[in-house]
Amino acid sequence: MKNKYLFLFFFIALFLGCRSETKEGKMLSVTIEPQRYFLENIVGDSYKINTIVPAGVSPEIYEPTPAMMMNLGKSAIYFKVGFLGFENAWAENLAKNNPDVKIVNCSEGIDLIYGEHYHHTSDKPDKGEGHALLPDPHVWTSPKTARIFSENMYKALVEYDSLREEFYRQNFLALVQRIDRTDSIITRLLMDIPSRSFIIYHPALSYLARDYALRQYSIELEGKNPSPAQMKALIDTARKEGIEVVFVQQGFDMKNAAVIANEIGAKVYRINPLAYEWDKEMIRIARILAGKEE
Ligand SMILES: [Zn+2]
CATH class of the missing domain: 3.40.50.1980 (Nitrogenase molybdenum iron protein domain)
Known part of the structure; x- marks a missing residue:
């Protein structure tokens, strides 16, 4: 009899343990600092946010260190801008080596500008960069596109951590208000x-x-x-x-x-x-x- 209760207790504890295991404390990765701004507005301090490209470094030519690739591999989600620098090369690598990391393209659904944007090609002649077939990657520099950009982050988060959907939704709505306010000031x-x-x-x-x-x-x-x-x-x-x-x-x-x-x-x-x-x-x-x- 006693054993049975003990077993039940253990089972409940295990069940509660699982239930209370939120996804907090996990790491999320972004490519650039403005993305961290949007994401922090949505998640608060529930997650550690890792920015791949250090401040003051051009994301267009940056290649992550092995330590940074490790961090990327430990992340629950990697939010890429979409077409910035070598992002897609990292994402490909990531998908191959860490298939559990969810990769989100924040430029999804944005009306992209083609044919005007080029990059320095002299030092990276073989990486396929520098031709105008790729869209202009700087989609976060307009409030109108930043709104879609942030929504892509929000949707991916809710899909990943649906238990906290309401919390994210409230934060996201506040972020949209802030973006709208920036839009009207501009x-x-x-x-x-x-x-x-x-x-x-x-x-x-x-x-x-x-x-x-x-x-x-x-x-x-x-x-x-x-x-x-x-x-x-x-x-x-x-x-x-x-x-x-x-x-x-x-x-x-x-x-x-x-x-x-x-x-x-x-x-x-x-x-x-x-x-x-x-x-x-x-x-x-x-x-x-x-x-x-x-
Ligand atoms: Zn550029």
């Missing part, structure tokens, strides 16, 4: 601006430009520094369109940007579309275009 800022055209070193703001009727001109052409003739053509365009803003992303060369800005009487601004505080940086970029930032 819309208001860009309503009446000196010029709808701007110059940028690497064309990372294509989605922002498309969604807010701006024109983006990149200094880099097909992933390379421009020739003197191309520089001259860009300066001519800039004069015609009254461009006042030249953006340079962190980690990119200032020299050509400074030459152009000098020629056309524009100002060079350092921006970081890879910043963790996504909303702040997006609003700052719009403020610069509106002539409201020093």
